Amino acid sequence: MTARLPHNRVSRSADIKSGLDFPVIDTDVHTNDYTPAIEDYVAHYGGSKLVDEFRRANAERSRSDGEGHDWYQQTPEQRQHHRSRRNPWWARVTANTLDVATYHLPELLYERQDEQGSDYSILFPNNVLSPLAAKDDEARRVLQRAVNHYHADLYRKYSDRLTPVAGIPLHTPQEGIEELEFAVNTLGLKVINIAGGVRRPIRAIQEQFSPEDFKNIAKYASYVDFYGLDSEHDYDPFWAKAVELGVPITTHYGSQGWVGRNSISNYMFNHIGHFADASEAFAKALFFGGVTRRFPKLRFGLLEGGADWGARVFTHLVDRWEKRGPEGLKNYDPAALDTELLVRLFEQYGTDLVKPRSLDPQTLVADTLGKRYTADAIQPTPEQQNDFAAAGIESAEDIKSRWVDNFFFGSEADDRTVAHAFNDKANPLGVKINAIYSSDVGHWDVPDLTEALAESWDLVEQQVISEADFKSLVFSNPYKLYTEANADFFKGTAVERKLAKGA
Template identity: 70%
Template sequence: MNDRLNRVHASRSAAVKAGLDHPVIDTDVHVNDYAPVLEDYVAQYGGNKLVDALRKALGGRFVTRNGGGKDWYQQTPEERQFHRTLRAPWWARVTRNTYDLATYTLPALLYERLGEQGSDYSILFPNDVLSPAAAGSEYRQPLHRAINHFHADQYRPYADRLTPVAGIPLHTPQEGIEELEFAVKTLGLKVINIAGGVRRPIRAIVEKYPAAEHPEIARQVGYIDFYGIDSEHDYDPFWAKVVELGVPVTTHYGSQGWTGRQSISNYMNNHIGHFADGSQAFAKALFFGGVTRRFPGLRVGLLEGGADWGAHVYTHLVDRWEKRNRHALRNYDPAEADVELLASLFERYGADFLKGRTLDKSKLLRDSLGISALPHSREPNESEIDDFALAGIEKVEDIRDRWVDNFYFGSEADDRTVAAAFNDRVNPLGTKINAIWSSDVGHWDVPEFTEPLAETWDLVQQGVISAADFKAFVFGNPYRFYTEANPRFFEGTEVGRKLGLKGGK
């Protein structure tokens, strides 16, 4: 007991927490699974065959699509060049700080140490929660179900301060609905984590080069379905079920391996900014596909990418809409050009161009704009003109309502760029972006479990953010994220107790 109290008193974050008049909610704690117990659960759902599928899925993370069947470390430098094998993440978890390693693996120890971290309530993202997505279709759902069941049982005794997310597969809307209902109704889990996209084959290529005959092509060629726009599936039933059940959606969706993130030797080259890029693609698909318009109650937390990208995309959406809404587009419609005026100006100022040539008015517009600026076969119809039509944007305020209200952006404790989220002098309509505190403890960027809250308070002392922004970051915004999806989210928790909520423990 004395050792524990000494650690709490010695923590910088505990000292910061002692001076606050509000709870602290951590939206991103990564925990490890103790494999022997996890595999017991998996075996109950599918025997040794399912356990083998899990092990293969976990190992498959580091065998890239173009690795020739070997992982990066099994290949020679020449093989890596030949296959262009991506350098995958490595040494990504805490090890030297052995006390912290145990903390991320043992629920009782994590619960005991929250005082050192300065957190009242933490959302847990087990590192293996999305591993089943790498498994084949016959294993994907039972693996998700087994892993979610394991996590629900492991953390149920600590529910007043800890809750694990449920991993939900979304290769089809139906499988997502089935696992969502099991996770929420049967297991009692209240937050979900999804991949921000699903890689799919391009049907035209598959028909010409069947995967069974040309596996090397199947591994290389495909596209990513981000659910919201241009999908071959209708995901609205899934989003409707999410809203009906009152579940906040989170994602740690990255873009390593995409164009510009394909180094075969350097993990950091592939890593920096990849969560922001991946989540941006997902969020824009929901926005432009009209998902946030049709489901204003949907709340999505986009983690590990920081909040500054949420601010700059919001700004760029406004900028683009002002220049390319369906009315402003007439500024660029070739039919709006006055060909007679254009011809007269050429005659007056273009003598050098016309020397030895006959002015052909029928081709003048094409020749002035360039062939590529004009449609080759037909004029676009009305449904093809307005890129903001599905989102239902009629005024700038609609962009704010369908971007800012629905999305929350996870920023890590020492991320100075979070200042962009709170910069209401720059963000359109004087808006602050919903940055939510996400410590990311358990991963390599947080070598010390007890430091994140203090590191965020350092930003206040350095003048990066204000004390009011700090409160919004570590409490106000995450509290709204969860309770706007589910008003009873914090009943029976430490946060509920401190706020005097009905049912607060």
């Protein structure tokens, strides 16, 4: 007996999938861990003390008042006093009990892939990056290995249709390299999930306090290192290792708690757009830091933020290159100003304004444009002027190859803004952005896993996207993300079988 839909009813998604001549690849499925089982793995790695640290790290993911109380335990006065950010509640589906069990039980999830409308799913267990909240470096790394080992063993027998990601900590490049090698070479995992940044202390402030006192203000005196632009570390060895091992890199980085996303009363205020904002910062740091120039074979999946922001940023990059690239900047160079003409025009049209002031050329420049434009002002060097230098941009085509080619943008099934990714009339150079089908089943966004693919097909019937765009969304772009990083990614899977059958 199975837990599928009744034999006389086929899910909308299964019905749509049955009519496709290409596989469906879901790049974002969330699973839940059965706590006693994962804690057994943690105990095997580090005993009861590590289990305690695992529990503490999970609890730390809910912001508290510094005394162990989360938002829901505080009074309105305490929330205002501590500026406690409103965090999620009821983030799991409960009304659909079958789905609750499905997200916990690998065999059931595997059995229901056709109902879901998927041939292959990339899994993001909800504990995959919880070790990042561990108190010290050693605990973080041991916990991460335990969690990755648990997921690798749990899903290994279902690998023709399901693969879990490996969580990789990146507090330092060397830490990332060692955990990446363990996850791939020892555990056999083939996709990684990273946080899009590491929060670090602002040292100029940290140095003013004792270590104990600084703990109380650390979250207010910190910045986010996005591994590329302005990083304290050289992450190139890590990126090189990812290319060597053929590993696609994914992230669900969020910005809740950042300025503008820190409401103490409204979760939706904090939530809407936060994945897109955080992934945008991460991707721009890699682009402007020259990472995608130095490592053109890197492939990044930026999940849960939608795909429209990828098109928007690409458009802005091209627009700003034209205005603020080396050629465009000549329009704003103080040396380009004809000061004699400026004086003459003020003498002819501005006597009421300047009288009885002097019309000395440099004084007039200072009074109109500011002292930064005068002849004796210190100006940025040519290297400092070119924000696109590290990215190696010399044309709009270079921007395409270092933004569009490297980045893939996760779009949830019912997200109508995906149309912007496919709008080759609006996007520069007539390109379509790499939108990838990322159902997000397992989270509150999807009350019924059997509806996800059907909701994406609804966008075709509503003429939001074309049938060709739908194929790119659910197959071609996800396939490209994984196989351009690792040509053998789908070897031995249902995707390979379906493609062979179609050939």
